Amino acid sequence: MNISRRTLMRGIGAAGLAAAAPGIFSPAIAQSKPVRIGILAPRSGAMGTVGECGIRAVQWATERMNKDGGIAGRPIELVIEEETSPKDTIERFRRLVLQEKVDCVQGLISTGVSLGVAPVAEEEQALLIMWDGTTQDGVKEAMPKSQYVFRSTDNECEAVMASLLSIKYFKGKIKRIAGINPDYSYGRNNWEAFQQILKRAGVEVEVVAEQWPKVGTMDLTSHVAALKAAKPDFIFSSMLFADLPVFMKQGSAAGLFEGVNLALPAAGWQINQLKKEFMPENIVFGHNTLYFALPNASPLQKAFVEDYMGRYKEAPSWEADRAYFALAAYKAGVEAAAKATGRWPKLTEIIESIPKQKIESLGGPGQFRADKIAEQTFYQGLSTNQNSYDFPTLKTVDSFTADQLQKPPGVDFWEWLKTSKLPV
Amino acid sequence: MTVFLDVLLGGVFHAAILFLVAAGLQLVFGVQKVINLACGSFYALGAYFGITAVGLASAAGFPAWTVLPVLILAGLAIGLVGLPVERILRTVYRRDESYQLLLTFGLLLMFQDVFRFFWGATPRTLDNAYLAYGTAEFMGLRVPTYNLLVIAASIAIAVALGAFLQKTRTGRIIRATAENRDMSEGLGVNSSRVFAAVFTVGCMLGTVGGALVVPASASSLEMAVELVVEAFAVVVIGGLGSMRGALAGALIVGLIRAAAIMVLPEAEILSIYLVVIAVLILRPAGLFGKAMA
Numbered sequence: 001m002n003i004s005r006r007t008l009m010r011g012i013g014a015a016g017l018a019a020a021a022p023g024i025f026s027p028a029i030a031q032s033k034p035v036r037i038g039i040l041a042p043r044s045g046a047m048g049t050v051g052e053c054g055i056r057a058v059q060w061a062t063e064r065m066n067k068d069g070g071i072a073g074r075p076i077e078l079v080i081e082e083e084t085s086p087k088d089t090i091e092r093f094r095r096l097v098l099q100e101k102v103d104c105v106q107g108l109i110s111t112g113v114s115l116g117v118a119p120v121a122e123e124e125q126a127l128l129i130m131w132d133g134t135t136q137d138g139v140k141e142a143m144p145k146s147q148y149v150f151r152s153t154d155n156e157c158e159a160v161m162a163s164l165l166s167i168k169y170f171k172g173k174i175k176r177i178a179g180i181n182p183d184y185s186y187g188r189n190n191w192e193a194f195q196q197i198l199k200r201a202g203v204e205v206e207v208v209a210e211q212w213p214k215v216g217t218m219d220l221t222s223h224v225a226a227l228k229a230a231k232p233d234f235i236f237s238s239m240l241f242a243d244l245p246v247f248m249k250q251g252s253a254a255g256l257f258e259g260v261n262l263a264l265p266a267a268g269w270q271i272n273q274l275k276k277e278f279m280p281e282n283i284v285f286g287h288n289t290l291y292f293a294l295p296n297a298s299p300l301q302k303a304f305v306e307d308y309m310g311r312y313k314e315a316p317s318w319e320a321d322r323a324y325f326a327l328a329a330y331k332a333g334v335e336a337a338a339k340a341t342g343r344w345p346k347l348t349e350i351i352e353s354i355p356k357q358k359i360e361s362l363g364g365p366g367q368f369r370a371d372k373i374a375e376q377t378f379y380q381g382l383s384t385n386q387n388s389y390d391f392p393t394l395k396t397v398d399s400f401t402a403d404q405l406q407k408p409p410g411v412d413f414w415e416w417l418k419t420s421k422l423p424v
Numbered sequence: 425m426t427v428f429l430d431v432l433l434g435g436v437f438h439a440a441i442l443f444l445v446a447a448g449l450q451l452v453f454g455v456q457k458v459i460n461l462a463c464g465s466f467y468a469l470g471a472y473f474g475i476t477a478v479g480l481a482s483a484a485g486f487p488a489w490t491v492l493p494v495l496i497l498a499g500l501a502i503g504l505v506g507l508p509v510e511r512i513l514r515t516v517y518r519r520d521e522s523y524q525l526l527l528t529f530g531l532l533l534m535f536q537d538v539f540r541f542f543w544g545a546t547p548r549t550l551d552n553a554y555l556a557y558g559t560a561e562f563m564g565l566r567v568p569t570y571n572l573l574v575i576a577a578s579i580a581i582a583v584a585l586g587a588f589l590q591k592t593r594t595g596r597i598i599r600a601t602a603e604n605r606d607m608s609e610g611l612g613v614n615s616s617r618v619f620a621a622v623f624t625v626g627c628m629l630g631t632v633g634g635a636l637v638v639p640a641s642a643s644s645l646e647m648a649v650e651l652v653v654e655a656f657a658v659v660v661i662g663g664l665g666s667m668r669g670a671l672a673g674a675l676i677v678g679l680i681r682a683a684a685i686m687v688l689p690e691a692e693i694l695s696i697y698l699v700v701i702a703v704l705i706l707r708p709a710g711l712f713g714k715a716m717a
Contacts, residue, residue, distance in 0.1 A: 225427075
């Protein structure tokens with residue numbers, strides 16, 4: 001499979017080069033060999049859906065960029081490998097760097113895997129730009145001074161935003177809260193952040209139930225029964241894999257959501273699986289950094305969403321934006337450095353250049369901070385089923401930038417939550 | 425009381441599915457003395473094929489209420505895959521148990537790629553089927569009718585299987601072969617055919633279980649491995665090779681899990697394996713198992 005995919009990508013690269021419009025770069029650069037981008041993304045398992053979405057987006061971006069001259073006149077060629085366990089992914093990362101001799105590796109969604117790969121990237125002095133992976137040990141940044149590793153926004157951004165919107169839309173109606181969150185640090189930190197933000201906003205609540213299904217649990221009937229028994233008026237769930245649609249389906253059938261408001265900060269990852277039949281309306285619904293039906297979306301987003309939905313008959317999730325952002329950031333960094341030096345830049349020059357570039361990504365503007373952590377635009381809002389799709393959209397769209405939702409460099413997340421100026 | 429019933433039904437629903445898979449495992453071990461690690465694959469196969477069958481039935485204009493019979497028929501039909509799989513297993517019947525374990529584990533992994541090839545890596549769901557039968561309300565309780573139908577179907581299958589093994593001539597032949605293969609062969613029983621039939625029925629129990637669970641959940645590449653671990657907990661508690669043990673083990677696992685989720689969610693997995701450990705220490709053969717020499 002990989003060989004044919006590589007062949008295909010080489011084809012795309014060659015076709016792009018042939019079709020490349022005359023660019024601003026010198027012929028010396030333009031005639032060079034392709035820029036090889038290694039991609040590490042999950043293609044199966046709980047994250048298979050989102051990994052596939054990211055791969056489709058990076059392929060779309062490659063095709064589009066190649067038609068426009070590639071990166072500094074060189075066509076882009078993708079070498080795609082699968083992200084699986086940390087151990088196996090590290091081996092594939094090394095293979096991409098040492099054997100395939102890629103110029104940059106992009107991808108990674110699981111923080112568990114990213115934490116393993118990032119030190120190897122530093123050791124190999126290889127540029128790594130993550131889509132959704134972080135180097136957070138819980139909420140603590142484990143690599144505050146990375147040289148070669150660019151990370152995604154912090155994992156807690158969507159939970160912070162969903163908590164703030166819960167207060168904005170449901171203050172006065174939240175008395176008895178229940179949580180059902182995935183049983184690992186992401187789920188536990190999100191649930192804790194939600195409670196801390198409620199506390200800071202002066203919303204006094206009683207925690208009536210906490211459920212921690214392990215990722216991939218597909219029979220949640222007992223969890224639903226336990227939540228029902230607790231009689232909450234608000235449920236917060238940062239479930240984000242295939243178990244979220246299962247939870248919503250089983251909860252709806254059991255009448256769990258009657259008279260209950262919900263916040264699902266990461267629901268957008270499973271947007272196509274969350275069918276109207278079992279989705280109540282007015283959920284605080286998170287789309288992270290790409291809301292596919294954004295009113296007044298940029299021409300770039302419109303073009304992407306139209307192509308994507310036309311081709312795959314489903315809506316793209318935010319992983320598409322993360323994949324595009326990573327490639328666009330690399331392209332912008334290389335081209336700015338190439339323009340400054342008049343030649344193909346050295347790796348250190350590219351790394352220095354990337355954080356200085358403002359990127360127009362699919363979901364909106366973004367930029368890497370000096371500490372190589374991304375700042376992007378986040379979208380959430382209240383859901384509605386009044387649309388032409390078979391899944392919910394947003395009837396109100398709120399957008400925050402990551403600097404409003406993310407701890408600054410070197411600051412403790414929990415301290416920041418207590419003292420920061422929150423946007424709601 | 426309502427809360428208790430709600431939790432009880434949640435646990436019994438989980439147990440109903442577990443029972444089907446564990447019963448297949450028990451049947452195969454009881455007769456063929458093969459610990460079939462691939463039983464989880466049959467469960468996943470039933471789930472994937474169930475989705476395809478319901479999709480085809482829906483496209484052919486079958487009404488929504490036919491979901492359950494379509495799923496059961498789909499499970500039975502795809503369960504016939506047991507026949508060729510059993511042919512492969514014949515190569516290791518007389519060998520050390522470790523060969524059987526390795527072969528069935530290999531099959532488990534290979535099936536994962538088969539699912540990926542035919543159905544892709546993305547988890548698949550049956551979106552509307554779960555709510556096709558509406559919800560039942562009684563004693564202040566609201567339960568998806570589908571859950572009750574699955575519980576009823578599992579009970580019916582358990583009763584039918586018990587009656588088949590105890591009351592029919594073929595059942596007696598199967599039990600005789602399980603007791604003493606050489607003696608039954610000496611009396612004219614074609615054990616190869618018995619093995620093929622038993623393995624296929626065991627396989628069908630798994631595929632029907634997978635097909636029945638999919639409207640309430642989703643099919644995924646991991647579901648085979650996840651279930652096989654739980655099914656073995658059922659078998660250890662109930663006793664290897666015992667159908668009654670499968671029933672008791674499934675109920676114990678399902679109910680303990682449901683109770684733990686209600687009382688101490690963090691102990692969901694721990695509670696099951698505490699029981700497994702207790703059974704292994706106090707009654708190593710399981711609640712209904714026979715001690716082996």
